Amino acid sequence: LDEGHRLAALWQALPEELRLSPHRYLATNSPQGPWWLLGWCERVPEADEVLPAPLPPYRVLTGLVDRFGRTQTFHREAAGEFSGEITGVTDGAGRHFRLVLTTQAQRAEEARQQAISGGTEPSAFPDTLPGYTEYGRDNGIRLSAVWLTHDPEYPENLPAAPLVRYGWTPRGELAVVYDRSGKQVRSFTYDDKYRGRMVAHRHTGRPEIRYRYDSDGRVTEQLNPAGLSYTYQYEKDHITITDSLDRREVLHTQGEAGLKRVVKKEHADGSVTQSQFDAVGRLRAQTDAAGRTTEYSPDVVTGLITRITTPDGRASAFYYNHHNQLTSATGPDGLELRREYDESGRLIQETAPDGDITRYRYDNPHSDLPCATDDATGSRKTMTWSRYGQLLSFTDCSGYVTRYDHDRFGQVTAVHREEGLSQYRAYDSRGQLIAVKDTQGHETRYEYNAAGDLTTVIAPDGSRNGTQYDAWGKAICTTQGGLTRSMEYDAAGRVIRLTSENGSHTTFRYDVLDRLIQETGFDGRTQRYHHDLTGKLIRSEDEGLVTHWYYDEADRLTHRTVKGETAEQWQYDERGWLTDISHISEGHRVAVHYGYDSKGRLASEHLTVHHPQTNELLWQHETRHAYNAQGLANRCIPDSLPAVEWLTYGSGWLAGMKLGDTPLVDFTRDRLHRETLRSFGRYELTTAYTPAGQLQRQHLNSLQYDRDYTWNDNGELIRISSPRQTRSYSYSTTGRLTGVHTTAANLDIRIPYATDPAGNRLPDPELHPDSTLSMWPDNRIARDAHYLYRYDRHGRLTEKTDLIPEGVIRTDDERTHRYHYDSQHRLVHYTRTQYEEPLVESRYLYDPLGRRVAKRVWRRERDLTGWMSLSRKPQVTWYGWDGDRLTTIQNDRTRIQTIYQPGSFTPLIRVETATGELAKTQRRSLADTLQQSGGEDGGSVVFPPVLVQMLDRLESEILADRVSEESRRWLASCGLTVAQMQSQMDPVYTPARKIHLYHCDHRGLPLALISTEGTTAWYAEYDEWGNQLNEENPHQLQQLIRLPGQQYDEESGLYYNRHRYYDPLQGRYITQDPIGLKGGWNLYGYQLNPISDIDPLGLSMWEDAKSGACTNGLCGTLSAMIGPDKFDSIDSTAYDALNKINSQSICEDKEFAGLICKDNSGRYFSTAPNRGERKGSYPFNSPCPNGTEKVSAYHTHGADSHGEYWDEIFSGKDEKIVKSKDNNIKSFYLGTPSGNFKAIDNHGKEITNRKGLPNVCRVHGNM
Secondary structure (H helix, E strand, O other), X not given: OOOOOOOXXXXXXXXXXXXXXOOOEEEOOOOOOOEEEEEOOXXXXXXXXXXXXXXXXXXXXXXXXXXXXXXXXXXXXXXXXXXXXXXXXXXXXXXXXXXXXXXXXXXXXXXXXXXXXXXXXXXXXXXXXXXXXXXXXXXXXXXXXXXXEEOOOOOOOOOOOOOEEEXXXXXXXXXXXXXXXXXXXXXXXXXXXXXXXXXXXXXXXOOOEEEEEOXXXXXXXXXXXXXXXXXXXXXXXXXXXXXXXXXXXXXXXXXXXXXXXXXXXXXXXXXXXXXXXXXXXXXXXXXXXXXXXXXXXXXXOOOOXXXXXXXXXXXXXXXXXXXXXXXXXXXXXXXXXXXXXXXOOOEEEEEOOOOOEEXXXXXXXXXXXXXXXXXXXXXXXXXXXOOOOXXXXXXXXXXXXXXXXXXXXXXXXXXXXXXXXXXXXXXXXXXXEEEEEEOOOOEEXXXXXXXXXXXXXXXXXXXXXXXXXXXXXXXXXXXXXXXXXXXXXXXXXXXXEEEOOOOOEEEEEEOOOOOEEEEEOOOOOEEEXXXXXXXXXXXXXXXXXXXXXXXXXXXXXXXXXXXXXXXXXXXXXXXXXXXXXXXXXOOEEEEEEEEEOOOOOEEXXXXXXXXXXXXXXXXXXXXXXXXXXXXXXXXXXXXXXXXXXXXXXXXOEEEEEEEOOEEEEEEEEOOOOOEEEEEEOOEEEEEEEOOOOOEEEEEEOOHHHOEEEEEOXXXXXXXXXXXXXXXXXXXXXXXXXXXXXXXXXXXXXXEEOOEOOOOOEOOOOOOOOOOOOOOOOXXXXXXXXXXXXXXXXXXXXXXXXXXXXXXXXXXXXXXXXXXXXXOXXXXXXXXXXXXOEEEEEEEEEEOOOOOEEEEEEEEEEEOOOOOEEEOXXXXXXXXXXEOOEEEEEEOOOEEEEEEEOXXXXXXXXXXXXXXXXXXXXXXXXXXXXXXXXXXXXXXXXXXXXXXXXXXXXXXXXXXXXXXXXXXXXXXXXXXXXXXXHHHOOOXXXXXOOEEEEEEEOOOOOEEEEEEXXXXXXXXXXXXXXXXXXXXXXXXXXXXXXXXXXXXXXXXXXXXXXXXXXXXXXXXXXOOOOOOHXXXXXOOOEOOOOOOOOOOOOOOXXXXXXXXXXXXXXXXXXXXXXOOOOOEOOHHHHHHHHHHHHHHHHHHHOOOEEEEEEEOXXXXXXXXXXXXXXXXXXXXXXXXXXXXXXXXXXXXXXXOOOOOOHHHHOOOHHHHHHHHOOXXXXXXXXXXOOOOEEEEEEOOOOEEEXXXXXXXXXXXXXXX
């Protein structure tokens, strides 16, 4: 073939002897292969043959050759009863497999011998089968077993049993399948009359599913004894499917044979969706239930999609090379993704829409596995592989190596990392993980039932946690430390009732399309949901609180109304990007404005608050983000502060931090990139780890803050020792903190923590031995040792009153706290009264995202007449944000700004500026200056937004003394210079600032503020729940940060925790979780082990073991509403995860991502999706639980671009994630706005591409 031929490269990949062989036919259906090798069967001549036998009339498949020349060879018998049959396979890695075949006569004889040896009467087992069936000729030969007979890597350690065995009925039908352990895993039953017609099948440990047929051999019934059964009615052009809940779907078809397609589908709710196909059966258009059409343009020759046009008219274009590989994709805004390949079709370079370039290098011409990758930062990572494609070692950009050991079945048996960390895994004969051991010898073991469900997890200390399952493998009961939760399901597998540890119930109802329509909680609170024809949430009811949802033509949320009044409003630009969200909070119009750079990356977040009557701007706050040449978001510009620059090495490991041009913090890391030294002026914090990787000690050059950590075999923190004191912790068998023992000089205190089975705080049994209270069934604590509590019908705390103990004379001096909420269950008004007189009152404002932006506090004071009353003028505090992190607090005296460690809620730097100093920093921007004097007559002029943006960028570059070449070229084209523009800028005043370092505990709770001179400016001690026990504050600094994500409110004693308010005295929240059961079964609960777990958002815990909780028997066993379902394949798991979250992703215009984990029984589940940004998400923020294996990841692409190319395909950053050996995943899944379900492997090769995911906005009832 000449070089210009589409198959030229694939042809050259063939071994020369095959290309030159005149006796082989070669065929392929793709320029990327593989080749099918067709040749004649070898045969042994008969003894009396003199002349060569004539060649057979046809050739047979003898092998496959991929585009790298790797050959899979099929060995056929040359003589005997199996002449011409495949009896051996040699794969491209040199392994040889023997296929054991049997004849009908051999199976019959074996059956007779088994009957005789068992003392039973032989059943009818004919020695021959009919030579022909309705499917074709049948010679009676069947595959009996597959053996591995040669393994180049394990030549002396071959399996002693076959990899798989098959059993057959007397009629030659497949009856049973046995795995490599000899255990039966599948069985089949057939019709007595019609040979080969399967009437039942089952997986071991699961119920038998049966089928019935009509006279034409079509299935008419599928009978499921423990789930949904189905009936099928066939007409000429449609099929009606009815399930056992009497739900009906009708599939209308057109075409015949292989071109028959479903062109219309009538759903159980009466809605209709339609599809259009071309003459060769390729999809051309899809119309949803609302009548909106998405069009697809396939290439005439290849069938590859070249254009997608969404219902709002936006289009994306795709381009391919002559090997059918994507080379370019262009979106409506002109941004482009580009890919380059080598002559073998391997990806060698990708340029992302944001300009990031990733390169891939290969050292083996016969492999598609890269030996190295160079990312956009220029960092190189290298990999080595076994001959079987298993990762043997990964060397990161710093030269640090991770090694992997595998057994002969390819399972990872050990992972060896730097610093001596290793993990060892053991498997049973079925390949199920049965033990995991760390470097210190701590071993967790796992047990399974016959179906392979994980039934027991045995912790290193011997404690057992168990799960019981129904016939279909759904968890119906979990027991941990003697506490039990149970779940009930309907025939459709939907959870309909949960029973908590307290015996209380939550119930659920669904519509005919399995959408949640009603949820009644443990406390009786009922919420209802209504959807339109396309599945979008259009109405929700919460105990009489009615919300309506409205959308535009592109299914983007435009506004909501609550109780008939307008709530949030969303606005988008011409590209479909979210630009503004606004609402009214306590009469104030509050808005958040988003800005983006030319590459679509978030550049600014601007918050504004306007006066209710005058519309005067009362408060504004802006956070800006900048990116380096490699695309890393390494600079953040807080409001009124110099730029915060993060100094990194390699692919982004943190090495230091600068504020403006001043270096503040340096980090030193070990060979695992863990922090070992932190320096801030004279302050130095050294950190060490145990051999198992746990935090061992944190020592300062000031001994009073030294801390040493001790852990038990189960990985629980049991002791923290410091020069001041030692705290020892005790836990229940469920992992809850049950007590703290504090010892110090002249101090020895034990504090117990008692909870009911559901985790609600109970009276201290030592202080209240006569208390008979054993549980709060509805999770609403009505009283404790200090207060009486009242709640409204939404479960919100409305009143807290001092408790007067029995026998004490009442004086009516009880203090009463009252709490009032808005329609989003946010606290907006608080009062505290005594003797019916107000002591304090406060009101709170929020932005549309639910972030608190202001509070006003009135306190009781003596007026000029001598009367005590609330102050006329409130104390006002304003707040500024960067995403979900509170970064700015400002009152009339001072502004306090917090810089957090990247990607966390642990504060790092505190900057305090007097408001008087801030006033001196007010200046016009360069754009404002030029606009005010840019008119021909010296008057003002209005610049277009794009020019303002360019001037703002130029000004920031001039201030940073980093004017880019792009800006210089732009100025030159205008006949201007940098000096000229600089002369137009208002001078910059640098205010006096106080800078301190936060010294925090292992959770992120501040313990001290350290000055640049190394002195302690503030110090405090806290209990385990964040209550402040002691404070040393000689400089009267205001330090309000508590546990990560929490801010102390002095007026109420509560901690504001982003989405809710936390009561540290109770160790729980005062309102129910906004995300419902996703945050845990107890909707008020904070972490019951606050020593290790945190909740920075007031939603759900971050700690690994709780994200899926596989190690304690609770993980991966609940319904989609309360935890991960389990599946037998990665593909099914990813589809389930994306099917649940894709609608919400479209609604919010944000990406969501999570991981796919493999549990100890070899089954798969997904971790809870975490919310990313508009153009980015990180699945590893939802980690797999301890004791499980991370195997894959999934993510969505939101809906912001509405058809732009990166929505529908994997981006360059996506491929970096899956290809990164740091991440160690096998594949990466994607849900797109148009409903496509896609996957690529860890080489970037597409392995899945189909439709079926939701492609419209549906909001989950609990979100």
